[in-house]
Amino acid sequence: MAAEGVEEKGRRTKVMVAIDESECSRYALEWALHHLAEPLASSLPLLLFTVQxxxxxxxxxxxxxxxxxxxxxxxxxxxxxxxxxxxxxxxxIALSLLESAEDLCATKGVVTEKITEVGDPKEAICEAVEKFKINLLIMGSHGRGALQRLLVC
Incomplete structure (x- = not known):
């Protein structure tokens, strides 16, 4: 089902993976490559996005x-x-993260475009989704529960 969303009805879907230094972020990229590698390999470049x-x-x-x-x-x-x-x-650090992610994508034959911004990650990710007209955003969870998110955000 996940792979169907990458190329739906002949239109090409723009996919972005937001990455940082966390294990959850690395897992999100690995998940995307495992579940979407074939459609991504024949699609638009996968956008790798990180925020300084x-x-x-x-x-x-x-x-x-x-x-x-x-x-x-x-x-x-x-x-x-x-x-x-x-x-x-x-x-x-940001460039190193992007290069590491790009290397992982290359092993699956997925072409990437690397983007880094400076700012608040929550705002920068939302702005990037709009700016680059992203159809599918993949990102890891920070592991906090709903109550912690409410108190921390």
């Missing part, structure tokens, strides 16, 4: 920056070099 989270490092405690005691209340802005270093690190 915003660097929320606005101010850091003075003690963490090396100023004063551990109980210091003052906050100092992080050094521009630190922010740039963190952003570069996040970019490298």
């Amino acid at each position: 989270p915003f660097n929320t490092l606005g101010y850091i405690p003075a003690a963490a920056a090396g100023y004063g005691s551990a109980h210091a209340l003052a906050a100092v802005p992080p050094a521009p070099g630190l922010i740039k270093s963190l952003q570069e690190h996040q970019r490298k």
Whole structure:
């Protein structure tokens, strides 16, 4: 049944797999390749999508920056070099995730297109679905129950 949705009534379905560093994400990609590999191999490229989270490092405690005691209340802005270093690190992680996913897809003969965005993952995934006119979104679950999702989101 899942494979029928990839090429329905002669129209080609755009499929996107949202990936991150979690095991659930890796499983979602493996599931897609197991259940949809044949239709995907003859379809549009599979979109591999990942999000680099915003660097929320606005101010850091003075003690963490090396100023004063551990109980210091003052906050100092992080050094521009630190922010740039963190952003570069996040970019490298995202590219590594995409390359690893692309390699896995290649073993099944599935052509991919890699996309990375910066922002809040929930918003970025929704925006990507609209922007790229995605018909089928595949993503892993974070494993939280309904109550935890309600409290955390």
